[in-house]
Amino acid sequence: MAGIINWNELWKMLRLSSPWRRTLDEPAGSFWDRRAKRFNESMMQNRERAEKQIAKIALNPEYTVLDVGAGTGRLAIPIAKQVKSVTAIDPSRGMLACLQENMEKEGVENITCINKRWEDIELGADIEPHDVVIASHSLAMLDMQEALAKMNASAKKCVYIFTFAGRWMDGGLWEKIHGETRPSWSDYIYLCNILHDMSIYANVEIWDSEYEQRYKSLDEAVTKMKEMYDLTSEKERFLREHLSKILVEDDGTLCLKRKSKSAMIWWKKNAHE
Numbered sequence: 537m538a539g540i541i542n543w544n545e546l547w548k549m550l551r552l553s554s555p556w557r558r559t560l561d562e563p564a565g566s567f568w569d570r571r572a573k574r575f576n577e578s579m580m581q582n583r584e585r586a587e588k589q590i591a592k593i594a595l596n597p598e599y600t601v602l603d604v605g606a607g608t609g610r611l612a613i614p615i616a617k618q619v620k621s622v623t624a625i626d627p628s629r630g631m632l633a634c635l636q637e638n639m640e641k642e643g644v645e646n647i648t649c650i651n652k653r654w655e656d657i658e659l660g661a662d663i664e665p666h667d668v669v670i671a672s673h674s675l676a677m678l679d680m681q682e683a684l685a686k687m688n689a690s691a692k693k694c695v696y697i698f699t700f701a702g703r704w705m706d707g708g709l710w711e712k713i714h715g716e717t718r719p720s721w722s723d724y725i726y727l728c729n730i731l732h733d734m735s736i737y738a739n740v741e742i743w744d745s746e747y748e749q750r751y752k753s754l755d756e757a758v759t760k761m762k763e764m765y766d767l768t769s770e771k772e773r774f775l776r777e778h779l780s781k782i783l784v785e786d787d788g789t790l791c792l793k794r795k796s797k798s799a800m801i802w803w804k805k806n807a808h809e
């Protein structure tokens with residue numbers, strides 16, 4: 537039940553008025569299709585981050601795990617090595633193609649991929665309940681309450697959501713480029729409040745994260761970031777100027793260090809009944 541503030545409506549408003557709205561306007565998956573290779577390249581370099589996340593999830597060799605918005609399998613693959621099976625859901629064919637390549641490289645065979653948006657998944661038809669449901673930096677749905685209710689219904693034991701607290705990990709770069717001053721819609725606080733309105737009183741853990749990206753040159757950094765952020769040439773000038781100020785020379789490379797606060801929201805199924 538919504539209180540004085542309707543958090544789900546507030547979420548929708550922020551989501552629709554953010555420059556990331558384009559991910560909702562484009563055909564499902566196409567935004568991440570264009571970024572899949574780059575994302576895979578950079579995220580697979582940051583295994584430590586994935587290990588830190590996975591260490592927080594209670595896993596068991598008998599468990600089945602559902603990964604909502606699994607992407608390239610950054611979490612799904614190491615998790616699959618510890619559990620009975622993983623179901624990876626993602627609307628991006630490009631991200632799932634990388635996941636399948638990564639599975640082959642790592643000799644993992646117990647992941648089933650479903651190429652759909654979470655909104656289009658029907659519990660009981662597409663999937664059965666899993667012991668553990670996770671979603672890491674993938675909750676981009678417009679109706680968050682509906683998405684969270686389906687995650688709760690799909691879990692037999694626990695749900696874990698990973699996102700950011702405050703601004704996300706680009707250290708405000710996106711906001712600087714676009715002159716965006718609104719609060720970041722990916723902030724964990726909206727999810728907690730939406731859950732609270734659903735009578736799910738979730739646990740929250742927040743920690744400092746550091747993310748490091750290395751480039752051979754300023755040109756390479758600009759090209760990669762321009763692609764990631766889908767920037768026009770006018771904004772590219774701004775990006776170049778900004779990157780030239782923040783990239784640090786280290787060991788023959790240009791290093792971009794970004795700090796953020798990571799958040800994990802988690803709850804045990806039926807803990808509040």
Ligand SMILES: C[S@@+](CC[C@H](N)C(=O)[O-])C[C@H]1O[C@@H](n2cnc3c(N)ncnc32)[C@H](O)[C@@H]1O
Nearest residue numbers: 568605606607610628631653654672673674676
């Ligand atoms: C930033 S990536 C994160 C991937 C992975 N969970 C990780 O932590 O590395 C976001 C992923 O969420 C997926 N995604 C976006 N909207 C989605 C939706 N409506 N349903 C399911 N997945 C979605 C994207 O396709 C993309 O693969």
